[in-house]
Amino acid sequence: MNRAPVTVVGAGVTGLTTALALHEAGYPVRIVDPAAPGSGTSAANGAQLSWAFVAPLAEPGVLPQLPGWLLGSDSPIRWVPRLDPALPGWGLQFLRACTPRRARATTAALLELAALGRPQLDDWRTRLELDFDWRANGKLLLYRDAEALAKAGRQVDFQRRLGVEQRLIERDALLEREPALEHLRDQLAGALWTPGEALGDCRRFCEAVADHLADQGVAFVKRGVARLETRHGRLVAWHDDRGERHVLDTGETLIVAAGLASRRLLAEVGIQIPLYPLKGYSLTLPLDAGDAAPEASVTDGAHKMVYARLGQGDQRRLRIAGIADLDGWQAQPRAPRIELLKRRACAFLPALAERITAAEPWTGLRPATPDGRPRLGPTGIDGLWVNAGQGALGWTLAPGSALALRTALDGDATAIAAFRGKPA
Ligand SMILES: Cc1cc2nc3c(=O)[nH]c(=O)nc-3n(C[C@H](O)[C@H](O)[C@H](O)COP(=O)(O)OP(=O)(O)OC[C@H]3O[C@@H](n4cnc5c(N)ncnc54)[C@H](O)[C@@H]3O)c2cc1C
Structure with a gap:
């Protein structure tokens, strides 16, 4: 089956696992990030899976x-x-x-998301021989x-x-x-x-995944996304930090997985995510x-x-x-x-x-995010998706989030319904 191309914004652990899951499912993928893979919040975290x-x-x-x-x-x-101004609302x-009911529901949803990702990480680690301590x-x-x-x-x-x-x-x-x-x-x-429970160096993992994807021919575009351009409810292009405009291909999806910066990028096109x-x-x-x-x-x-x-x-x-x-x-x-x-x-x-x-x-x-759930999936603007907000658990939740997102992009929206928090 021919898949439409996907652009992933962000080469932290969230963006790279998203790109890897999509690449393995046959999507033509490119990754946009001016920084080195895993050099943001993914760099020297607590290493806890x-x-x-x-x-x-x-x-x-x-x-x-x-x-x-x-x-x-x-x-x-x-x-x-x-x-x-962002703090009072958050x-x-x-x-x-902070209610018992919401905390329990979030714990159950995140346990499920973690459990979804765990065998996927084991599979990538062993099959692709990723070395990350x-x-x-x-x-x-x-x-x-x-x-x-x-x-x-x-x-x-x-x-x-x-x-x-x-x-x-x-x-x-x-x-x-x-x-x-x-x-x-x-x-x-x-x-x-x-x-x-397990451990691993998140930055080394990011570097290993990036090397693997580059070997597989996945393009890394060393630019920052300065802004997104929408028309009639559809994402049509993104502008880079050198002023160049990149028009999306027909059917192309752009996934914002830029960690904290996802908030600003999406807010500028009217999508509020509470990061x-x-x-x-x-x-x-x-x-x-x-x-x-x-x-x-x-x-x-x-x-x-x-x-x-x-x-x-x-x-x-x-x-x-x-x-x-x-x-x-x-x-x-x-x-x-x-x-x-x-x-x-x-x-x-x-x-x-x-x-x-x-x-x-x-x-x-x-x-x-205030409730601890990531923001995953379509944003309401055609062609624009998000995978961000894993907070204190981004290393642990990255493989599950990537897998859930890929299944949703394949057409099964129920794959993300249980995990994603609401917009602002
Ligand atoms: C002290 C500390 C300890 C932690 N310990 C753990 C732990 O033990 N276990 C755990 O599971 N999690 C832990 N975490 C959380 C985890 O590190 C993060 O949730 C995770 O790294 C977030 O990954 P990310 O890919 O979403 O963001 P990032 O790693 O920040 O990646 C975002 C990427 O987007 C790029 N970007 C930003 N803006 C743009 C733009 N406009 N255009 C293009 N690219 C852009 C950046 O350059 C960056 O490379 C910890 C965090 C901290 C701070």
Whole structure:
């Protein structure tokens, strides 16, 4: 069957997986992005393929914590006050999404989206021999508070009904599994153990996919999309950042998968998607062979930080990530936030404290929707689709989003109905 061409805007993990899924289905694809593959928010994220940890930030339990978080200088989530007309609307939608019913529905939908993508990622990884430091060593979510650990049991029950294998483990079992955390014995209550969780370096994945697509003849257009041009409800052309106009072929679809920038591109043609930047930070610390660092991926729940071992031999490294700041649209790092990450990491793994100055800091803007659901599929303008807004879970949700979108483009609109959030 002859497929109409597709232009994908954005070579982050969302755009590249979209392009790969469509290319494999026989669509002639080209990718437009002035930047190197995976160099945006996909570059140095927490590396977690969080198949089972997809619950949205917007849930009822977050409400009592919000005031302290937003205003505290050392809190994992912080608001840097500024006049930003986009924030009040987004904030209001976020608060509205914090009901038990909506949080549960979003968790169920995102679990399904993650489960859709997981075998697809495994298939790409093995069949295309993509090397991106993938490991499947399970994940520990640490609890310092016995009451919070007991409460976690309820979420485990809910997720078990949705097919997720997880169990609570006591402190002794946790430390037997991860002796590198022995020094925290007095502070830990236990952990939630999820054996099926995996890790991978998202940027290396993007580079590997881009190389594969280039080998397959997929064109990479090194231009920025400055604006989209519509006529009578149809996308007819896009204009690049050098002033050139690119007319769409008959039946061609353009998919905006430009992360956070998707909001502006679409808003200019009247499509409102509620994306807001949640600024996060990471550190990448080179590891030596004998270094005491956890083998499994670890989330320190109290500080909302993740620790992930990546690579082998002289590429061995620890990725430490966290923080979600409402801090405007620029990705400039703030030194006190990097210092906070370093301080917490040193307290967590004191054996590595001496070398923390060797850690490479990085900042990225999560393209977050208020309800935690991505915006997937047709926009209402003929020929213009979107795949954006995976927020804190873009690495995890990219393969599933790509697959759902491809099935929808093939003509089965039900493929995306369950996952996509509503426009603004
Ligand atoms: C600190 C931190 C930790 C994280 N940890 C995890 C994690 O552990 N697990 C997980 O699943 N997710 C994690 N995430 C989230 C994940 O990294 C993002 O959701 C994901 O990378 C978003 O990918 P994207 O392709 O949508 O956007 P991006 O990677 O930002 O890609 C967008 C691309 O679009 C291009 N672009 C923008 N504007 C234009 C234009 N006008 N024309 C052409 N191209 C354009 C950009 O150059 C860029 O290459 C984390 C994020 C942060 C910040």
